[in-house]
Amino acid sequence: MASHYSACIRNLKKYHIPAIFMIWGEHAEKYSELLKEEAKCLLFTLGNHTYHHKDLTKLSIKEGKNDEVIEKITGQQPEVIRPPFGSVNADVLSYLNRPTIIWSLDIKKLGSS
Numbered sequence: 001m002a003s004h005y006s007a008c009i010r011n012l013k014k015y016h017i018p019a020i021f022m023i024w025g026e027h028a029e030k031y032s033e034l035l036k037e038e039a040k041c042l043l044f045t046l047g048n049h050t051y052h053h054k055d056l057t058k059l060s061i062k063e064g065k066n067d068e069v070i071e072k073i074t075g076q077q078p079e080v081i082r083p084p085f086g087s088v089n090a091d092v093l094s095y096l097n098r099p100t101i102i103w104s105l106d107i108k109k110l111g112s113s
Contacts, residue, residue: 005034009041018043020101022082025051025066032073039074046070047101048078057087 012019021038023046028035038044050056051066070078082101083092093100 005031006037009034009037012043013041016043018045020045020047020080022047022049022101023066023070023078024049024053025069026053028066028069028073035070035073039076045080046074046076046078047080047082048098049082050084053084055085055087056083056092057089 021044023035039046048066051069067078080099080101081096086102088100
């Protein structure tokens with residue numbers, strides 16, 4: 001997996017293509033060298049995709065651990081967040097405190113019609 005991401009990062013840099021990397025905390029710890037490489041490039045934005053990839057609308061605690069993991073590895077706070085499954089409600093939005101990225105097209109549903 002890491003070699004595919006390294007190749008992707010190399011090509012994005014080579015062709016000066018900006019990208020947003022949504023970081024899942026468990027993967028951040030496992031692939032910390034890749035995360036450091038992403039953080040060094042000014043073309044790239046780091047985003048929080050939560051630590052355990054759980055539905056934030058079903059949690060009673062705020063998901064802050066992933067911000068801490070990303071900052072510890074890269075020295076940077078994530079600029080945006082993408083809630084798992086696109087699940088948000090008023091309570092979740094009130095504590096995210098940063099731009100939230102949601103999508104309008106589920107690619108899993110494209111092949112099912």
